[in-house]
Amino acid sequence: xxxxxxxxxxxxxxxxxxxxxxxxxxxxxxxxxxxxxxxxxxxxxxxxxxxxxxxxxxxxxxxxxxxxxxxxxxxxxxxxxxxxxxxxxxxxxxxxxxxxxxxxxxxxxxxxxxxxxxxxxxxxxxxxxxxxxxxxxxxxxxxxxxxxxxxxxxxxxxxxxxxxxxxxxxxxxxxxxxxxxxxxxxxxxxxxxxxxxxxxxxxxxxxxxxxxxxxxxxxxxxxxxxxxxxxxxxxxxxxxxxxxxxxxxxxxxxxxxxxxxxxxxxxxxxxxxxxxxxxxxxxxxxxxxxxxxxxxxxxxxxxxxxxxxxxxxxxxxxxxxxxxxxxxxxxxxxxxxxxxxxxxxxxxxxxxxxxxxxxxxxxxxxxxxxxxxxxxxxxxxxxxxxxxxxxxxxxxxxx
Ligand SMILES: *Cc1c(COP(=O)(O)O)cnc(C)c1O
Numbered sequence: 001x002x003x004x005x006x007x008x009x010x011x012x013x014x015x016x017x018x019x020x021x022x023x024x025x026x027x028x029x030x031x032x033x034x035x036x037x038x039x040x041x042x043x044x045x046x047x048x049x050x051x052x053x054x055x056x057x058x059x060x061x062x063x064x065x066x067x068x069x070x071x072x073x074x075x076x077x078x079x080x081x082x083x084x085x086x087x088x089x090x091x092x093x094x095x096x097x098x099x100x101x102x103x104x105x106x107x108x109x110x111x112x113x114x115x116x117x118x119x120x121x122x123x124x125x126x127x128x129x130x131x132x133x134x135x136x137x138x139x140x141x142x143x144x145x146x147x148x149x150x151x152x153x154x155x156x157x158x159x160x161x162x163x164x165x166x167x168x169x170x171x172x173x174x175x176x177x178x179x180x181x182x183x184x185x186x187x188x189x190x191x192x193x194x195x196x197x198x199x200x201x202x203x204x205x206x207x208x209x210x211x212x213x214x215x216x217x218x219x220x221x222x223x224x225x226x227x228x229x230x231x232x233x234x235x236x237x238x239x240x241x242x243x244x245x246x247x248x249x250x251x252x253x254x255x256x257x258x259x260x261x262x263x264x265x266x267x268x269x270x271x272x273x274x275x276x277x278x279x280x281x282x283x284x285x286x287x288x289x290x291x292x293x294x295x296x297x298x299x300x301x302x303x304x305x306x307x308x309x310x311x312x313x314x315x316x317x318x319x320x321x322x323x324x325x326x327x328x329x330x331x332x333x334x335x336x337x338x339x340x341x342x343x344x345x346x347x348x349x350x351x352x353x354x355x356x357x358x359x360x361x362x363x364x365x366x367x368x369x370x371x372x373x374x375x376x377x378x379x380x381x382x383x384x385x386x387x388x389x390x391x392x393x394x395x396x397x398x399x
Pocket of ligand 1: 102103104105106108136137138139188192193221222223224225249250
């Protein structure tokens, strides 16, 4: 096999990740295969990215064709699949217009710029952003500033000024920080990295009201919750609360890097020509993948299937929590974005499951996160739950 990937990574790749000693060489549907030929059930989907499973035939075919035809021309020219993807997103959401970029952080960065521009055009002092504790919005400077978890921004200060934090699902704490100086409010409908915590319907409704009252841009970060993850195409559709701006990334290209900012009405007019841009954003390859993803997810019956299987997975996880009450507090989440809440840190469970061929991960220290490809079958869910139970039995009372 030539030189070892582990050694090369150690020698030449900047050590910003703690990687497992596993390297996958092939993927199909919910399954990954490592360099030794061992197969794994993937209930993480590349962190909520491969929502249609690995190498979905239609997506792979589309990007192969596109790669042979035209990959990139820049946004100085019109790009057919970009226009088509924008139309598909708008016709299936609250949105009127879309801006394309390349990642979640970049989408949030753009959305925050939009909010500040909107605010400061009314009043130079109207630049504040309200964000939430335990949130996660990405690693660029503005995104990491609005991320309400110290470990992500310690030592990178000073952060951008004007960001105020409130408690998630606590509207009174928002009322304490929101004012005429608030340009935008950024929130995840379900906090992902914060431990798979859904917002309450009441909370999002009241945020909507506060945003209207103070003329602030309401931004939903749907980078993780978007693209069918929560049992609807977009999570806000579960709540009956529309944002002014929504950011997308992760699963929009099923693995091809792409991000998007979706806007409504007057908020679509804030970023005028020259005010924001991206070299790669919305190029042929990425948007061709996105078009295919959108077409598949909007086929009749697709989302119903996700909802049904999400409920099934939740039920199976609740059984696990019930069977091991000394280890688990319970299950929370929405659709196929579920967290099994542990009473203790759960990194050991993740590592043991991986050895047995099940891929899951641990978020917020003590929450086992299940974000499998949405195309997972009930049989595959059963298989995964089987491995999880084996691990829990072998790990004994504690672990
Ligand atoms: C993953 C994630 C991001 C960051 O996306 P990147 O593509 O890694 O920059 C932002 N917001 C949420 C909610 C995420 O889950």
